[in-house]
Amino acid sequence: MAPCAVTPETGQSLTVALGPRSYEIRVVSGQHEAFGAFVRRALEKTWGGGSRRTAFLVTDAHLAKLGAHLPLAESLAAAQIEPAIAVIPAGEPSKSLEQAARLYDNLVDRGADRHTVVVAVGGGVVGDLAGFVSATFARGLALVMVPTTLLAQVDSAIGGKVGINHPRAKNIIGAFHQPVLTWIDIQTLETLPDRELRCGLAEVVKYGVILDALLFASLEQNAARLLARDEAALRSIVFRSCELKAGVVAEDEREESGRRAVLNFGHTVGHAIEAVAGYDGPFEHGEAVAAGMVAECRLAQRLGWIGADVTDRVARLLEQLGLPIETPALDPALLLQAMRRDKKNRGGKLRFVLPRAIGSVELTDLAGEADVAAVLAGEEARTL
Amino acid sequence: MAPCAVTPETGQSLTVALGPRSYEIRVVSGQHEAFGAFVRRALEKTWGGGSRRTAFLVTDAHLAKLGAHLPLAESLAAAQIEPAIAVIPAGEPSKSLEQAARLYDNLVDRGADRHTVVVAVGGGVVGDLAGFVSATFARGLALVMVPTTLLAQVDSAIGGKVGINHPRAKNIIGAFHQPVLTWIDIQTLETLPDRELRCGLAEVVKYGVILDALLFASLEQNAARLLARDEAALRSIVFRSCELKAGVVAEDEREESGRRAVLNFGHTVGHAIEAVAGYDGPFEHGEAVAAGMVAECRLAQRLGWIGADVTDRVARLLEQLGLPIETPALDPALLLQAMRRDKKNRGGKLRFVLPRAIGSVELTDLAGEADVAAVLAGEEARTL
Numbered sequence: 202m203a204p205c206a207v208t209p210e211t212g213q214s215l216t217v218a219l220g221p222r223s224y225e226i227r228v229v230s231g232q233h234e235a236f237g238a239f240v241r242r243a244l245e246k247t248w249g250g251g252s253r254r255t256a257f258l259v260t261d262a263h264l265a266k267l268g269a270h271l272p273l274a275e276s277l278a279a280a281q282i283e284p285a286i287a288v289i290p291a292g293e294p295s296k297s298l299e300q301a302a303r304l305y306d307n308l309v310d311r312g313a314d315r316h317t318v319v320v321a322v323g324g325g326v327v328g329d330l331a332g333f334v335s336a337t338f339a340r341g342l343a344l345v346m347v348p349t350t351l352l353a354q355v356d357s358a359i360g361g362k363v364g365i366n367h368p369r370a371k372n373i374i375g376a377f378h379q380p381v382l383t384w385i386d387i388q389t390l391e392t393l394p395d396r397e398l399r400c401g402l403a404e405v406v407k408y409g410v411i412l413d414a415l416l417f418a419s420l421e422q423n424a425a426r427l428l429a430r431d432e433a434a435l436r437s438i439v440f441r442s443c444e445l446k447a448g449v450v451a452e453d454e455r456e457e458s459g460r461r462a463v464l465n466f467g468h469t470v471g472h473a474i475e476a477v478a479g480y481d482g483p484f485e486h487g488e489a490v491a492a493g494m495v496a497e498c499r500l501a502q503r504l505g506w507i508g509a510d511v512t513d514r515v516a517r518l519l520e521q522l523g524l525p526i527e528t529p530a531l532d533p534a535l536l537l538q539a540m541r542r543d544k545k546n547r548g549g550k551l552r553f554v555l556p557r558a559i560g561s562v563e564l565t566d567l568a569g570e571a572d573v574a575a576v577l578a579g580e581e582a583r584t585l
Numbered sequence: 586m587a588p589c590a591v592t593p594e595t596g597q598s599l600t601v602a603l604g605p606r607s608y609e610i611r612v613v614s615g616q617h618e619a620f621g622a623f624v625r626r627a628l629e630k631t632w633g634g635g636s637r638r639t640a641f642l643v644t645d646a647h648l649a650k651l652g653a654h655l656p657l658a659e660s661l662a663a664a665q666i667e668p669a670i671a672v673i674p675a676g677e678p679s680k681s682l683e684q685a686a687r688l689y690d691n692l693v694d695r696g697a698d699r700h701t702v703v704v705a706v707g708g709g710v711v712g713d714l715a716g717f718v719s720a721t722f723a724r725g726l727a728l729v730m731v732p733t734t735l736l737a738q739v740d741s742a743i744g745g746k747v748g749i750n751h752p753r754a755k756n757i758i759g760a761f762h763q764p765v766l767t768w769i770d771i772q773t774l775e776t777l778p779d780r781e782l783r784c785g786l787a788e789v790v791k792y793g794v795i796l797d798a799l800l801f802a803s804l805e806q807n808a809a810r811l812l813a814r815d816e817a818a819l820r821s822i823v824f825r826s827c828e829l830k831a832g833v834v835a836e837d838e839r840e841e842s843g844r845r846a847v848l849n850f851g852h853t854v855g856h857a858i859e860a861v862a863g864y865d866g867p868f869e870h871g872e873a874v875a876a877g878m879v880a881e882c883r884l885a886q887r888l889g890w891i892g893a894d895v896t897d898r899v900a901r902l903l904e905q906l907g908l909p910i911e912t913p914a915l916d917p918a919l920l921l922q923a924m925r926r927d928k929k930n931r932g933g934k935l936r937f938v939l940p941r942a943i944g945s946v947e948l949t950d951l952a953g954e955a956d957v958a959a960v961l962a963g964e965e966a967r968t969l
Contacts, residue, residue: 298682298686298689302682305682305751305757305758309751309754309757333721336760337717337758337759338757339757339759340748340759340760340761340839340840341760341761341839362724364724367689367690367693369693370693373693373723374689375721375723375724376720376724377724377725455724456724544699
């Protein structure tokens, strides 16, 4: 079978501008048959002539049962990239040194070398684990991200953060390792569980609040279509979210300038909720972030940065999307303690990314612990 | 105690020019008291004001018994960088995922974060393991290399290669992670076992052959002084070796352009000897490389690139330094098989870095397997 040609008609494309590490995000609908050719093209610079090329395709047991990876493996084979498949258990516990060790074993068994590309097909867990292994095998194998959840498509598969958990610290073992290609198939969202769809939408709302009032307004208008999984509506917000995140990442690849911190809106309180409730607790990440965004809007209100109308708009949209808007009843002292460990903090002061308006945020240490405690206690915004 | 000032008089300094990742190599004699201040200066850009700074000093049980790290820890404390000490077992088996996991545990226990610098005090094993952990904890902690063997001082501590072994593949789990400072104390060589000193000298001879005829000549003149551990002689060759390696690394940081391959002279055959004899076998790395350099000179002779006089000069110098010059009696078929796995190879052809003269080498695939077999069999160079 001749490899499918790489044509500009295959989906929509955008570039993550990172100099020598720049790469393409391609948003498609089905179109598996073109995948192998795009992988090959992305690797042309890296792969010299004449060598045997192999792909190490990592997916999880849940997706493997659905066979989601099989057309991709076929397309790789058609492009003369011999695929091998590794299946990890589904779920967060797979982001472990033990699973990384299993993948290393597998790579050594298969004689993987610099002509091997790691292809991560799955949600955040698969991308983070396979990405970490690709970052650290033979001092860095090429990586292709094929995110299959909305959250991974708009967030975790873009930006180069890969990593695994330590039993006592989430994501603490990791690296920055940019993929050579991110391949987003909107059709994978058809079978995504409702709750995961909503959790992905929480991050899309975040992009609207921090960077793009038009995206926010379009979410308000299209909430019902999105929940009904209208393909055009999903494609539009996925593409725009990728553009926005790619722009931030291009400005601050390794979280050095502070610019990348804007992506943390809703996450200061959100991470605290997850830490206190337990990462395998009742809240999904997107749910904790949704409640966190509303809490942080209220904090911005206390600083006089926004009026109650902005908070209400954010809360109303999240509610329309089926997401929680109230911080769950957890011990406020424990939540504050968790926030004190946030890596944005400087000089012993809490720092938050807070909105000035829909589409505009700022990193600030003006919100003190008393303000946070008041917001968590549900007190009214102070009048200036 | 007030921190010691950073003065240009403290030892000799050179810069590894890697743009935003540029760093200083400082070659000193004793002068521990200045160490903390240099670490602090190297980290000024990374560390904001007001935060607690900590160092995670990793060394091995052998050095810990000698107390080699204690003056460095004191100097860090004097510079307000609170030191914690982790001791790993001495020897190559410590370059394992298990030891990395122990160090991760230790870092989590101590609440390490981006204000923690990892300080690797030891030979190649300590540098490679602690370097790998620093590359992968919190997506990269700052790293200071304090190599205490000649081999580490002139080679493994420069260039950013860090990593651990897989039970079936040496150095296969790793990353490129540049230190912020490399601190070389020539006095640590006083107590280095003879065999380790000679092994380090093999790599210095390599720098002479590949890049610097003057260095080579000075080794010929000063062999006796070096073996007698004359401090000035050692300082001079260490400094020059660092300059030479830093220059190559600056041109090809991540082994992409091919330039860095010149450092592989003697290593194609050398690695094959190690692989066939077993990495915990009778040959130290430097010994295998010494025999490998002579074999590769003979290969260059077969291509007509050099005369027998060049090979003789290399062999004579290595012999003066107490290093082996003959490939040990291992199965030539197994040696060839190991060379076929060399990562320099392209298009199914063996590639070697071979001398054109003392001070000049070239990467080539002109030496075929028959030539290699003939050299291993001790046949005369063919006449052109």
